[in-house]
Amino acid sequence: VQLVESGGGLVQPGGSLRLSCAASGSISSIYVMGWSRQAPGKQRQWVARSMGGGITEYGDSAKGRFAISRDNAKNTVYLQMNNLESEDTAVYYCFAIKMRGTAADWGQGTQVTVSS
Numbered sequence: 001v002q003l004v005e006s007g008g009g010l011v012q013p014g015g016s017l018r019l020s021c022a023a024s025g026s027i028s029s030i031y032v033m034g035w036s037r038q039a040p041g042k043q044r045q046w047v048a049r050s051m052g053g054g055i056t057e058y059g060d061s062a063k064g065r066f067a068i069s070r071d072n073a074k075n076t077v078y079l080q081m082n083n084l085e086s087e088d089t090a091v092y093y094c095f096a097i098k099m100r101g102t103a104a105d106w107g108q109g110t111q112v113t114v115s116s
Helices: none
Strands: 003-006 009-011 017-023 032-038 045-051 056-058 066-071 076-081 090-097 110-114
Touching: 003 090, 017 032, 017 090, 017 110, 032 066, 032 076, 045 066, 045 076, 056 066
Parallel strands: 009 110
Antiparallel strands: 003 017, 017 076, 032 045, 032 090, 045 056, 066 076, 090 110
16 A cells, blocks of 8 residues: 655644555445654654554554544544653654554655744
């Protein structure tokens, strides 16, 4: 599946952004969809994922501030990010794992910069 992220940009500390990930096909049967991020000089870090049955999970950095959601009708996954901090500055990547045990497909990423 092809994935295209959007919604990144420059935001002040404490602000909010909503990232979108549009898939090229139906996402209703995709096993896992989620978001990871990579800051300069750091390894890619898992942020959040949405699994079948409405199950969502979050990395420690996202708990209480970020929310992932799926809109199957629009084949889109969202990441609502609130109370952003400078440490959230990174390129955010959407991923999709179609079936358990298979490799993930990745989008091209969208830059999020948190700065005053």
